Amino acid sequence: MKTLQSTLLLFLFVPLIKPAPPAQQDSRIIYDYGTDNFEETLFSQDYEDKYLDGKRTKEKETVIPDEKSFQLQKEQSVTPPPPKKENDEMPTCLLCVCLSGSVYCxxxxxxxxxxxxxxxxxxYARFNRIKKLTAKDFADIPxxxxxxxxxxxxxxxxDGTFSKLSLLEELTLAENQLLKLPVLPPKLTLFNAKYNKIKSxxxxxxxxxxLHNLSFLYLDHNALESVPLNLPESLRVIHLQFNNITSITDDTFCKANDTSYIRDRIEEIRxxxxxxxxxKHPNSFICLKRxxxxSYI
Structure with a gap:
């Protein structure tokens, strides 16, 4: 009797049991590695799909060129490029640093x-081994x-080295071996030739x-025996310390025949x-504010 009941129950439940669906075969959906790896896998697969699609499209668009097109390409490839100009190669900017109109050497x-x-x-060409400056050095750099x-x-x-530099405002030649000065450009505001061997x-x-714009003149630590003549009215600072200057006159800084003359721009004379x-030369400074x-004794 019990066997008969078991058999009847089995026939009743069998229709309710359905076979499991087949496993998904899409390799792009992988949940076992967490959210980050899942997104990375999708991105990788999407990138590969686009790359392959683009490659196939490019292959489809590729056509065999005709004879005329092939000949044109051949002529273009044989034609030599135009010769480079000297300034196009910019050799200085390979050795030095060029930045917004400034060259650092x-x-x-x-x-x-x-x-x-x-x-x-x-x-800026400081601390090198340059021995001479010539007119050719700046001829094309106005x-x-x-x-x-x-x-x-x-x-x-x-003498002609700076003749074409009409815009030059500052010239520094400090710490060199100069014995004399060249002709200086007219618009200089600063000239520095300290620590040389310049004599009067x-x-x-x-x-x-x-030099009507010259404001700063540095000639200290040279071998000058006297103060340079005809110093411009525009000067504010004059450095002549540590030379061999032994005397000055009433006309060195002032005007001997004009007691009302005041040289008010000069701020410092060393x-x-x-x-x-x-x-010993009190009248030599009568026109100065400072x-x-x-040494006065």
């Missing part, structure tokens, strides 16, 4: 001024406003006379370290 061991980009406005050659070995500068005979009588006794720095 500091401590790169050059022994001459390198070719400069035509748009150069500022050149926009230069500042030159700094501190700490080189410059012994000679051609190495400065022409009118070297500074026409003459210490020279063998001159300033107290006495020069130096």
């Amino acid at each position: 500091e401590e790169v061991d050059i022994d001459a001024v390198p070719p400069l980009p035509k748009e150069s406005a500022y050149l 926009n230069l406003r500042r030159l700094d050659f501190t700490g080189n070995l410059i012994e000679d500068i051609e 005979r190495g400065i022409k009588a009118n070297a500074f006379k026409k 003459l210490e370290g020279n063998p001159i006794v300033l107290g 006495l020069p720095v130096g």
Whole structure:
């Protein structure tokens, strides 16, 4: 009796049991690695699909060129490129640093001024082995406003070196081996030639006379025997300390025949370290608002 009941129950439940559906075969959906890996897998698969689709599309669009097109391509490939101009190669900017019109050639061991980009406005060539400056160095660089050659070995500068630099405002030649000064450009506001070997005979009588914008003149630590003549009215600072200056006259800074003349722009004159006794020349400073720095006794 019990066997019959079991058999009847089995026939009743069998229709309710359905076979499990087949497993998904899409390799792109993987849940076992967490959310991050799941998104990465989808991205990777999507990238591969797009890459393959694009590759197939490109292959479909590729056509075999006709004979005329092939000949044209061949002629174009054979045609040599136009020759490079010297300035196109910019050799200086490979050795130095060129940035917004400024060229920095500091401590790169050059022994001459390198070719400069035509748009150069500022050149810093400090602490190198440059021995000479020539007119050719800046002939095609008319926009230069500042030159700094501190700490080189410059012994000679051609007179025409700065003749075309009508915009040059600052020229620094400190710590070199100069014995004389070249002709200076007219718009200079600062000239620095301290720590050289310049003697008074190495400065022409009118070297500074026409420099109507010159405000700062640094000629200290040289071998000057006297103060340069015809210093412009525009000067504010004059450094002549540690030279061999032994005397000055009433016309050095003032005007001997004009007691009402006042030189009000000068803020500082330094003459210490020279063998001159300033107290012996009281009339030489009558036009100044401030006495020069130096020995008075």
